[in-house]
Amino acid sequence: MANNLPPPLNDLWNDIHESIERTYGARTNLSLIRSAIDTLRLTYQSPAAMGAPSFEDEHSRAAYNVAYFPSHAFAYLHLLLRRNLGDVIFDDLRSGPRVVVLGSGVGAETLAVIRWMAEMQNAKFTNTSFLLADRADWLGAALNLFDPLVDQHCKKYQIVLERVQVDLATEDGRKFIDSRVPDADIVFVPSLLTEMITEHTDVQFRENLLQALKPGSRVVLMDHRLPSFQHVSLQWSRDFKVLVHDSHVAGGVVIPPPSAWVIKNLLDGMGKRSPVSSYSMSWSVLER
Numbered sequence: 001m002a003n004n005l006p007p008p009l010n011d012l013w014n015d016i017h018e019s020i021e022r023t024y025g026a027r028t029n030l031s032l033i034r035s036a037i038d039t040l041r042l043t044y045q046s047p048a049a050m051g052a053p054s055f056e057d058e059h060s061r062a063a064y065n066v067a068y069f070p071s072h073a074f075a076y077l078h079l080l081l082r083r084n085l086g087d088v089i090f091d092d093l094r095s096g097p098r099v100v101v102l103g104s105g106v107g108a109e110t111l112a113v114i115r116w117m118a119e120m121q122n123a124k125f126t127n128t129s130f131l132l133a134d135r136a137d138w139l140g141a142a143l144n145l146f147d148p149l150v151d152q153h154c155k156k157y158q159i160v161l162e163r164v165q166v167d168l169a170t171e172d173g174r175k176f177i178d179s180r181v182p183d184a185d186i187v188f189v190p191s192l193l194t195e196m197i198t199e200h201t202d203v204q205f206r207e208n209l210l211q212a213l214k215p216g217s218r219v220v221l222m223d224h225r226l227p228s229f230q231h232v233s234l235q236w237s238r239d240f241k242v243l244v245h246d247s248h249v250a251g252g253v254v255i256p257p258p259s260a261w262v263i264k265n266l267l268d269g270m271g272k273r274s275p276v277s278s279y280s281m282s283w284s285v286l287e288r
Contacts (some may be wrong), residue, residue, distance in 0.1 A: 017259035036063035041272035055136035076112035096127035103192030104132035169201035240286035252278035
């Protein structure tokens with residue numbers, strides 16, 4: 001399916017699409033998922049008018065799982081492997097690090113990190129723990145789509161995964177950050193800030209997170225390469241030691257075509273359902 005790719009990226013891409021077909025192949029309501037993909041694409045393209053995307057119903061979550069989860073996971077693993085982002089993030093950290101992911105969705109970044117760890121085969125990644133927090137309920141998608149992609153690696157390296165449903169822009173979100181972030185060695189903030197910028201909640205979120213982080217912990221900002229994110233990322237860098245600031249891949253990360261089944265049934269090129277061909281993103285790695 002994905003030709004001329006390094007084995008870790010090729011395997012990830014093929015495995016994700018096999019999991020998508022297992023999860024949705026027997027569905028009779030694929031038309032509802034196709035409609036939700038159109039809506040989600042429109043939302044991402046017009047955030048000022050549409051607001052942040054909502055993943056409150058199963059069809060909108062399925063739309064993300066098909067249209068964005070594969071490309072996000074692929075792009076993250078590309079950066080970890082080919083741009084040495086993994087080495088920067090995990091360099092000099094203790095064995096069995098604690099990782100918190102804020103705004104995790106179904107877990108594209110976590111999948112990429114676990115696959116990267118497996119590729120590195122470094123004993124210090126044994127007993128790594130991941131805490132994934134998101135305001136939508138991704139548990140069903142996790143059980144059916146995500147878990148089969150990481151199960152063997154989690155068992156081999158004794159990796160622990162925990163999911164919490166919480167809106168990080170609310171008082172409950174502040175309490176969650178206060179109680180769970182101080183134990184973290186690494187905090188990922190993947191594709192969350194652009195949503196918070198749209199909702200005008202990013203400043204309070206940064207202040208809450210800054211107060212909760214322990215010295216020496218790291219924050220990884222990964223988001224769409226938009227002027228709004230680049231501006232906010234610069235503001236964050238003033239409060240941290242900067243390990244990497246606002247890096248990007250010129251032209252974006254090239255994304256392979258999806259599987260034949262996905263093209264035939266879901267990303268059929270009609271409406272806004274064309275497959276993603278590249279993913280333009282920025283990232284910063286900051287230390288408290």
